[in-house]
Amino acid sequence: MESLIKYASFFEQEVEKYNFRSEPSNLYDPLRYFMGLGGKRVRPLLTLMASELFGTPKENVSHAALAIEFFHNFSLIHDDIMDEAPLRRGKKTVHEKWNTNGAILSGDVLLVNAYQQLALSQREYLKEVLEIFNQVAVEVCEGQQLDMDFETMELDEVSMEKYIEMIRLKTSVLLGGALKIGAVLAGADKQNAQLIYNFGENLGIAFQIQDDILDLFGDPEKFGKQIGGDIISNKKTFLILNAVGKGKKNEIETILKISDKELKVSSAKSKIQEWGVLDEVKKTKLHYYQMAMSALYEINVNDEMKQDLIALSNQLIDRAF
Amino acid sequence: MESLIKYASFFEQEVEKYNFRSEPSNLYDPLRYFMGLGGKRVRPLLTLMASELFGTPKENVSHAALAIEFFHNFSLIHDDIMDEAPLRRGKKTVHEKWNTNGAILSGDVLLVNAYQQLALSQREYLKEVLEIFNQVAVEVCEGQQLDMDFETMELDEVSMEKYIEMIRLKTSVLLGGALKIGAVLAGADKQNAQLIYNFGENLGIAFQIQDDILDLFGDPEKFGKQIGGDIISNKKTFLILNAVGKGKKNEIETILKISDKELKVSSAKSKIQEWGVLDEVKKTKLHYYQMAMSALYEINVNDEMKQDLIALSNQLIDRAF
Numbered sequence: 001m002e003s004l005i006k007y008a009s010f011f012e013q014e015v016e017k018y019n020f021r022s023e024p025s026n027l028y029d030p031l032r033y034f035m036g037l038g039g040k041r042v043r044p045l046l047t048l049m050a051s052e053l054f055g056t057p058k059e060n061v062s063h064a065a066l067a068i069e070f071f072h073n074f075s076l077i078h079d080d081i082m083d084e085a086p087l088r089r090g091k092k093t094v095h096e097k098w099n100t101n102g103a104i105l106s107g108d109v110l111l112v113n114a115y116q117q118l119a120l121s122q123r124e125y126l127k128e129v130l131e132i133f134n135q136v137a138v139e140v141c142e143g144q145q146l147d148m149d150f151e152t153m154e155l156d157e158v159s160m161e162k163y164i165e166m167i168r169l170k171t172s173v174l175l176g177g178a179l180k181i182g183a184v185l186a187g188a189d190k191q192n193a194q195l196i197y198n199f200g201e202n203l204g205i206a207f208q209i210q211d212d213i214l215d216l217f218g219d220p221e222k223f224g225k226q227i228g229g230d231i232i233s234n235k236k237t238f239l240i241l242n243a244v245g246k247g248k249k250n251e252i253e254t255i256l257k258i259s260d261k262e263l264k265v266s267s268a269k270s271k272i273q274e275w276g277v278l279d280e281v282k283k284t285k286l287h288y289y290q291m292a293m294s295a296l297y298e299i300n301v302n303d304e305m306k307q308d309l310i311a312l313s314n315q316l317i318d319r320a321f
Numbered sequence: 322m323e324s325l326i327k328y329a330s331f332f333e334q335e336v337e338k339y340n341f342r343s344e345p346s347n348l349y350d351p352l353r354y355f356m357g358l359g360g361k362r363v364r365p366l367l368t369l370m371a372s373e374l375f376g377t378p379k380e381n382v383s384h385a386a387l388a389i390e391f392f393h394n395f396s397l398i399h400d401d402i403m404d405e406a407p408l409r410r411g412k413k414t415v416h417e418k419w420n421t422n423g424a425i426l427s428g429d430v431l432l433v434n435a436y437q438q439l440a441l442s443q444r445e446y447l448k449e450v451l452e453i454f455n456q457v458a459v460e461v462c463e464g465q466q467l468d469m470d471f472e473t474m475e476l477d478e479v480s481m482e483k484y485i486e487m488i489r490l491k492t493s494v495l496l497g498g499a500l501k502i503g504a505v506l507a508g509a510d511k512q513n514a515q516l517i518y519n520f521g522e523n524l525g526i527a528f529q530i531q532d533d534i535l536d537l538f539g540d541p542e543k544f545g546k547q548i549g550g551d552i553i554s555n556k557k558t559f560l561i562l563n564a565v566g567k568g569k570k571n572e573i574e575t576i577l578k579i580s581d582k583e584l585k586v587s588s589a590k591s592k593i594q595e596w597g598v599l600d601e602v603k604k605t606k607l608h609y610y611q612m613a614m615s616a617l618y619e620i621n622v623n624d625e626m627k628q629d630l631i632a633l634s635n636q637l638i639d640r641a642f
Contacts, residue, residue: 021459021463023463024463024466024467024470026466026469026470027462027463027466078425078426078429081421081422081425082422082425082426100421101402101403101469104399104402104403104425105399105403105462105465105466105469107429108399108428108429108432108462109458109459109462109463111429111432111433112432112455112458112459112462113459115436115451115454115455115458116452116455116459118451119448119451119452119455123444123447123448126444126447126448126451127440127444127447130436130439130440130447130451131440133436134433134436134437134440137430137433137436138430138433138434138437141348141426141429141430141433142342142344142345142348142430144426145345145347145348145426146345148347148422148426149345149347
């Protein structure tokens with residue numbers, strides 16, 4: 001834990017040291033604002049940790065960690081426009097505080113800023129790092145598109161496999177990529193770089209499944225969001241799709257039509273437990289978590305070196321239960 | 322001319338050979354559509370020509386030419402959203418044919434596709450090429466922001482210098498960058514690479530000034546757009562700003578308030594000639610054109626090799642007079 005805080009405070013300093021250009025202020029003010037909203041900074045920490053796992057000090061890869069965080073924030077700024085989200089981390093989103101045009105364009109330049117950071121990589125690793133980053137970036141866009149596509153599809157048109165593929169693309173590949181880039185820049189061999197990618201990708205899927213569970217079953221105080229928000233907005237979460245997969249499509253549709261929010265959420269909670277959906281989804285989460293851990297253990301470095309990554313995984317995956 | 326057609330048909334084949342991924346179709350269909358709309362493809366041709374100028378066959382840099390065209394199309398897709406443009410090249414814009422969210426996201430992935438093409442560069446040149454591209458990409462975003470900022474500013478708040486800086490960023494640096502990337506990939510030395518950049522940047526400024534002139538004084542049949550469109554929409558063009566710089570702010574404001582479109586355009590035309598604005602603006606255009614040509618002549622290769630670039634320049638700059 002102490003070690004995690006060390007990484008986090010190091011990265012926060014790197015963010016503070018970075019200066020966006022001052023002009024045009026309508027382009028860069030939104031970025032200063034948005035990067036200042038904070039967040040868990042999980043992805044850049046993964047880059048730093050992966051580098052140290054393979055014996056290279058975090059200072060050598062801070063540019064890549066920044067590239068990863070810039071990319072993540074670019075995707076949040078644009079996703080917030082598409083989702084018409086008014087708030088992010090409790091503050092106004094960029095398109096709300098400025099306007100949609102400003103949010104499109106500052107997102108664009110933030111993505112380019114990410115590539116500028118990547119370009120600071122050592123020449124010998126640049127091509128590989130760029131290829132990993134590009135692949136991840138394409139997949140994140142594809143995941144966002146699938147997520148939007150799902151909104152207008154029928155409940156039984158979105159299989160659980162399709163859903164897992166969507167969260168893999170939208171969220172998990174970036175965790176994998178953040179780790180792999182840190183590893184490559186630290187001179188890790190191909191096999192180890194692939195293993196750490198697999199660790200991140202599976203951890204990400206476990207995390208997203210947990211996020212769906214917590215939305216309905218989380219402790220309101222710890223979760224920090226409205227409980228049942230996904231159900232209230234009729235989102236096709238992994239819980240819902242699992243219930244539909246169990247032949248409960250009609251029952252789910254009935255629940256989704258309940259107009260009283262509290263009743264809607266409490267009905268969903270009790271039915272999803274009753275049908276055994278919660279247990280099954282927890283099992284699926286555990287499956288991906290174990291896949292992640294087994295990839296981590298296979299990595300050919302001293303196991304003691306892996307403690308920071310294990311601590312971070314536990315922090316991510318054991319948030320509420 | 323024959324030679325220009327050879328470059329153009331080669332590049333068109335490269336565009337056709339490129340396959341966007343098939344799924345998710347809502348992400349990639351807009352890109353197949355938009356890239357299929359054609360256009361002059363000036364920027365990628367510059368990359369190909371710059372490479373051949375320095376003795377490297379165009380085939381070796383076709384990936385970089387594609388990167389440049391992808392970037393250009395990304396910026397058009399996003400600009401069209403911001404400008405609420407219904408048409409591009411006579412066809413529906415992406416946000417009109419699909420929707421704004423689709424246009425944001427397909428634009429994003431097209432920018433990443435550009436970087437994927439760049440990443441195919443030879444290892445020895447990759448870092449430099451990436452740095453040039455990033456710099457240009459940042460500046461194009463800054464130029465678009467300035468252009469939007471100008472819309473809400475007073476006539477006398479936008480100096481001619483600011484306007485030139487805006488068109489330099491929004492348009493010209495990409496011409497310069499397209500050429501410089503071709504040159505670097507062909508092993509040109511630093512000085513020659515900088516000269517060809519300067520050629521492109523100045524040519525781009527001359528071209529944009531000409532574009533402003535043609536909007537008001539072009540031959541309707543050759544120009545392909547509505548004559549006076551800029552005036553009708555009260556755009557701060559270089560002609561308008563030059564007139565304001567000559568102390569004609571009040572007169573210009575009076576013209577801009579005329580509600581009859583034909584009268585508005587004809588008043589603007591006659592006054593701008595009467596005040597000597599047209600002559601002065603033509604002189605400024607010629608100044609940048611000559612700067613471009615003198616940079617081209619300074620490049621340390623046999624002048625015969627420069628004929629294709631000269632032909633293209635003349636085609637761009639002598640469109641109507």
